[in-house]
Amino acid sequence: MSQWPDTRILDLLGIELPIIQAPMAGATGSAMVIAASNAGGLGSMPAAMLSIEQLREELKTIRQQSQRPFNINYFCHQTPAADEQRAREWKNLLEPYYRELGVDFEAPTPVSNRAPFDNAACEVLEEFRPEVVSFHFGLPEQSLLDRVKATGAKILSSATTVEEAVWLEQHGCDAIIAMGYEAGGHRGMFLSDDLSSQVGTFALVPQVVDAVKVPVIAAGGISDARGVAAAFLLGASAVQVGTAYLFTPEAKVSASHHKALRTAKESETAVTNLFTGRPARGILNRVMRELGPMSDKAPAFPLAGGALMPLRAKGEADFSNLWAGQAFTLGVEVSTAELTRRLAEEGLAKLLRR
Incomplete structure (x- = not known):
């Protein structure tokens, strides 16, 4: 029996550890996804920068090397x-x-x-049937979303405000990623383009938890066990971690990006x-x-x-x-598998000691 105080994400997604490796387009490939999922977390494959052929090859590799649940992430912006x-x-x-x-x-x-989610992308998803599908910038049109749901996949999407979280729940999300202003990469905002609406992770998470009934995943500024424990204390059921995975050998980052992460x-x-x-x-x-x-x-x-x-x-x-997110200086150079397990084990230990 799990010792985590909230097991809703574990039960919903069929994973062992409440650690979701963030989909980072350009930096994440099948190797990182496989390692995160096989370690017991949820690996996430970003599709936005891949052609249909490239995506299909990455998904073949994932299915060949892992029997664990994984996530495909899509952008759903308008061209x-x-x-x-x-x-x-x-x-x-x-x-x-x-x-x-x-x-x-x-x-x-x-x-x-950056390719938005469309019919061709949906056909690939229907072919490989990932256990989880996540979206950035809201959700796709209803007909496409219905097709995704028909595969049996659980639906996640990012909210940067309470209003967005409520909208996502009303439109069929199984869990909400509460994305604080600390997070690296693209803001998931979609109901407004006003940056003054954006708040930090540890202000956003408890407000989203209070506003929706579905489980909440905390994202932004979480790079070590302290962030994991804090997210759970604020009501999150899991965490999504991105920048910390850029320090792993599985990350596909350029030499200049690698240097900046270690020197800025x-x-x-x-x-x-x-x-x-x-x-x-x-x-x-x-x-x-x-x-x-x-x-x-x-x-x-x-x-x-x-x-x-x-x-x-x-x-x-x-x-x-x-x-990079604001907590990038907390990154450590370990493998994806070790990072996934360390975040979970040390985060749970902190929760149990309180």
């Missing part, structure tokens, strides 16, 4: 209409960097994309829209400092990154997103 004037103004803002680095400013701008100061993260057009937290770098982390000239998500791609090829650290 924006083309806005040539805004794209031109954005590229003009970056022109000095093109000149400095000797990049051809007149060359066609590459396309930066704890105060050097900010929420920025420069890299994709949507607010996301990362470690400060040159372009964020010089342009300011937020710009009203950045094209709508996910198009902003296109004009930065040629610059990234020349000066990666200065023009790449270095996603």
Whole structure:
């Protein structure tokens, strides 16, 4: 019998440990998912940056090497209409960097994309039938959501406010990920684009717990056992951990990202829209400092990154997103499996000692 004070997520998702490895597009591959799930937690495979063929190959590998439950995560944003004037103004803002680095400013701008959940993605999901499916930026349209539910998958989605949590429960989520402002990567906000609405994890979690009947998963700023224990004391049934997994050998991070995680100061993260057009937290770098982390000239998500791609090829650290949450300095270099077990074992020990 589990000693955890709340076992609803364990029972709902069929996992042993209430530790969910966050889906981090670009940094997470099948190796991390397999290791987290086989350790007893829930591994999460991000689909947003993969083609259908790439996703299918990753899922084949997961099913071959793990019999445990796992999660596929999808973005469910709306693809924006083309806005040539805004794209031109954005590229003009970056022109000095093109000149400095000797990049051809007149060359066609590459396309930066994140794939939203659609019929093709749903067909892959129906083929592999993951035990859990999670969404970012709300939920897909009802017809697609009904198809996901028909596979038997449990549905999770991120809420950054109490209002979003209530909306997600009303629209069929089995559990809510309460995503505090400390979290790295893209904010899951979808009912508002007002950043002043965003609050910290340990203010958000108990309010969401009080507002919904489904289990709540705490996310943001949780990197060690203290965060796990605190989340449970505030009413969470599990935690979702992202940045701490970037320190594992299974993480697919660039050399510049790897260095930034190990050398930046704890105060050097900010929420920025420069890299994709949507607010996301990362470690400060040159372009964020010089342009300011937020710009009203950045094209709508996910198009902003296109004009930065040629610059990234020349000066990666200065023009790449270095996603990280505010607790990144707590990261330790251990394997995904060890981190998953350590978070659970040490977190439970703290809860039992109180």
